[in-house]
């Protein structure tokens with residue numbers, strides 16, 4: 001990959017940079033951010049009566065099972081994104097949703113507690129980003145990313161299959177070189193390459209002040225458990241683990257058809273950490289007794305953002321999804337939707353200069369980045385709870401009591417729900433956790449839970 | 459393979475005319491019929507399918523439900539609560555575009571129906 005660094009994009013503060021009839025837009029990366037951007041850009045253009053040409057350059061074929069067609073993630077489409085999509089008129093088809101999730105179960109060494117969704121609805125979708133794990137039958141699954149791409153194509157986007165090899169400037173306009181084609185010049189480039197692509201380095205050297213997000217390594221594995229065992233042992237719940245394992249921030253097991261997706265997040269997740277997690281009694285209890293992790297299971301170690309990108313915009317260029325800004329640890333797809341839509345609205349309604357993006361797109365990124373600061377604080381508190389048995393007991397006891405009661409305020413349940421599913425901003429969670437009534441209830445439960453007769457396991 | 463939302467069986471009432479409500483609904487799978495009580499019988503106003511919404515008037519008014527909505531065959535319906543939806547609209551007003559488009563469409567249809575009714579009356 002090469003970039004013309006000799007002629008970096010100069011920031012233009014004049015109001016002349018805008019999209020008009022016949023403007024050409026390139027989207028590099030057709031994951032959720034790229035497809036959402038194309039979809040909304042073309043939809044807004046249609047409303048305004050502007051004819052655009054939008055090319056999505058995507059390296060992967062989402063119809064292939066296994067790593068070649070997969071954008072590596074837990075595959076949870078959050079409650080908040082499911083609701084936004086419903087309001088946008090986007091219905092996730094049943095063959096894209098591998099499982100509708102109506103509850104989650106929090107597992108700790110002291111006990112487990114189930115927390116139901118409001119109204120007992122299936123409000124969260126478990127999906128495969130590609131066409132399913134390596135070795136699965138291709139016809140069985142429909143890729144989530146593939147479906148979003150179809151939506152964008154339905155609005156008029158063209159998919160250019162292949163990896164973008166170089167980006168340069170042609171008389172101030174971005175020019176893209178795809179593998180076997182002539183260079184293509186565009187009026188605007190939306191970069192949506194995620195954080196698992198070497199392409200990011202190219203933009204860092206582009207002279208626009210962009211610096212890629214800081215990331216850390218995670219772990220994902222697709223376990224074949226069998227449909228009946230998935231139904232019996234995992235049901236329609238997402239399983240979360242609050243375990244005292246060093247460097248492990250968060251672990252989730254998500255049911256999908258015949259499989260369960262395991263996600264581990266924390267500090268540079270490595271093999272010993274994965275083994276320690278798999279050997280824990282809480283995990284063993286959940287999986288069938290005769291079941292063994294096979295080394296052949298489809299697994300990967302993708303990177304996840306821990307800090308946002310610096311200056312994710314320039315004249316005629318905007319960085320959306322993971323390669324720009326995303327929510328810490330949660331709802332990455334939902335945040336890709338937010339940043340993609342903010343960029344599409346800015347490009348069409350305001351303009352495509354760096355100044356336009358700063359004024360109208362950057363506030364969305366900034367509010368996500370600020371919320372992540374609070375998220376870090378919440379995860380620091382969670383880590384302390386994870387390390388202290390009495391605190392774990394207090395959390396589980398308080399949530400379990402709320403779930404048993406009908407009515408009443410479900411302070412702990414909603415805090416856990418919103419923290420672990422990413423359904424609400426971290427700021428909201430923080431405000432609820434720091435409320436004196438929450439603290440009082442928690443302390444009372446932690447103290448009561450320490451009495452020996454109270455200790456019970458579910 | 460799985461649906462989202464909540465399932466309703468054929469003929470089950472999802473929204474009852476005259477009830478108070480603070481949610482709107484989006485059909486995820488199947489069809490529903492919108493009915494209004496007229497002289498002891500149910501008059502069908504519309505049939506809605508996948509992606510269509512109903513109950514949206516509750517987002518803007520504090521009036522009772524203006525029609526009954528019933529499942530036509532097995533359906534799955536997702537609920538959007540008023541408070542959380544209005545918060546979303548405050549963050550991204552364009553989220554209400556589709557509702558506005560649909561409502562404007564309904565006004566146009568009502569205008570046509572009114573004109574037709576007026577024409578019929580004057581022809582008598």
Ligand SMILES: Cc1cc2nc3c(=O)[nH]c(=O)nc-3n(C[C@H](O)[C@H](O)[C@H](O)COP(=O)(O)OP(=O)(O)OC[C@H]3O[C@@H](n4cnc5c(N)ncnc54)[C@H](O)[C@@H]3O)c2cc1C
Pocket residue numbers: 028029030031032033034057058059060071072073074075076077078162163164165192193194195196197198199218219220263264265302303304320321322323326330331332333334336
């Ligand atoms: C362990 C883990 C678990 C996660 N779990 C969840 C979850 O359950 N729910 C959730 O909402 N989020 C989750 N996320 C986050 C989520 O994966 C991301 O936020 C989301 O994928 C971001 O979308 P994107 O479009 O920005 O990037 P990506 O999904 O990474 O897509 C980037 C696309 O760009 C393409 N591309 C890259 N370079 C080029 C090039 N040079 N030319 C052409 N194409 C290119 C890639 O092929 C890819 O299709 C998880 C992340 C990790 C690491």
